[in-house]
Amino acid sequence: MRRAVADGAAKRLSGIIMRTLNLAALAALCVVVSACSKDGGSSGEAPASAPADAPAAAAAPTDAEKAAALAALPAPYNTGDLSNGQSKFAFCRSCHTATEGGPDLTGPNLYGVFGRKAGSKAGYAYSDAVKNAGFTWDAEHLDKWLSSPREFLPGTKMTFAGLHDPKDRVDLIAYLKVETGYKPPAK
Numbered sequence: 001m002r003r004a005v006a007d008g009a010a011k012r013l014s015g016i017i018m019r020t021l022n023l024a025a026l027a028a029l030c031v032v033v034s035a036c037s038k039d040g041g042s043s044g045e046a047p048a049s050a051p052a053d054a055p056a057a058a059a060a061p062t063d064a065e066k067a068a069a070l071a072a073l074p075a076p077y078n079t080g081d082l083s084n085g086q087s088k089f090a091f092c093r094s095c096h097t098a099t100e101g102g103p104d105l106t107g108p109n110l111y112g113v114f115g116r117k118a119g120s121k122a123g124y125a126y127s128d129a130v131k132n133a134g135f136t137w138d139a140e141h142l143d144k145w146l147s148s149p150r151e152f153l154p155g156t157k158m159t160f161a162g163l164h165d166p167k168d169r170v171d172l173i174a175y176l177k178v179e180t181g182y183k184p185p186a187k
């Protein structure tokens with residue numbers, strides 16, 4: 001009967017936080033630790049956010065706002081997988097911040113990049129290739145850029161080989177739109 005109690009507790013706990021935690025991992029943890037049944041319902045208010053996705057910026061959007069922002073994106077980005085996008089952003093993180101007011105690293109801060117003219121962030125020293133690119137960043141340009149920066153803009157100093165899976169690019173672009181303050185055109 002302990003088993004049934006543990007299962008029930010695990011289910012309830014999972015139901016509450018499944019949106020932000022991996023359900024399978026949690027269930028596995030409960031089984032391994034087997035302490036879930038002892039705590040009963042009192043541990044129902046487990047922390048609701050995974051540590052990985054809680055940017056510290058004061059105006060950081062909530063998960064609900066992010067979901068709404070995602071849904072408002074044009075296809076195919078509205079079906080983007082934000083968690084895959086976030087994990088693909090790991091490739092960018094060594095050179096870019098994406099938070100509002102974040103520092104330039106090797107590459108420029110990416111907050112507000114959608115709708116910004118390429119190579120135009122004040123205070124960052126771009127290559128001529130990017131500075132003179134002559135377009136404004138949107139999903140289509142970013143898709144080509146991320147596929148192969150040096151083929152798309154020869155002479156760029158962004159030394160990133162490219163993200164070759166188109167679906168990964170969709171997910172990453174959706175993630176960037178949601179994270180960098182992109183606003184869909186007013187209805």
Ligand code: HEC
Binds near residue numbers: 088126127146156157
């Ligand atoms: C090794 C460092 C490095 C990595 C990794 C990297 N970048 Fe860059 N990025 C740069 C540099 C440097 C520039 C400036 C390029 C230039 O001026 O030629 C740049 C420029 C850009 C720009 C143009 C910004 C503007 O203001 O015009 C975008 C967009 C961008 N990177 C996105 C990304 C994304 C998304 C990733 C991850 C998939 C990524 N970068 C990975 C270094 C990097």
